[in-house]
Amino acid sequence: KNQVEQSPQSLIILEGKNCTLQCNYTVSPFSNLRWYKQDTGRGPVSLTIMTFSENTKSNGRYTATLDADTKQSSLHITASQLSDSASYICVVSLTGFQKLVFGTGTRLLVSP
């Protein structure tokens, strides 16, 4: 069964601190892995997309890594800001299909 699991479920950090979110997937055939940010009551917004051959990709203070051998990814947030408070969703795309398989997300709260 195609699954995407994320940890932790929720996280509270102080403003200015760094954090790392984890994603494990059992999706085949794998095409690419995406991280999305979803604010409460809004649609998800794309942060990064990585294909099989990419190990890391950055978007400002967000850096995603991918280990296709172990089927693991992480999202590192540097120097967190209050506006980073949101759900971060790991998403895997299957080769040959248009559907995306979403994780349940990590809810991040950045506290002042």
Next chain:
Amino acid sequence: DTGVSQDPRHKITKRGQNVTFRCDPISEHNRLYWYRQTLGQGPEFLTYFQNEAQLEKSRLLSDRFSAERPKGSFSTLEIQRTEQGDSAMYLCASSLGGKSNQPQHFGDGTRLSIL
């Protein structure tokens, strides 16, 4: 680029009624997707259009659900004889065709509440 637009933002209706949602994708995007998201969960794929053709449908899309994209631009999602389990956020996304790693751009969804 005005983004993906969904209407209405909120819909409250009684069980058994029919509802229809509209999605206007980013104008040059030929691919359009519908997802359903319940509280605390990630979105679940419902269906996908390339231009006006509906190419993929999830098993979640029961026969009470129908989606159309008549001219390859906007799309509608209709739910007939609504049930309480249909309460969710319905998200629409669009993307450019071509490479598989094109990002999907999401609208802010229609939140459906069934009384």
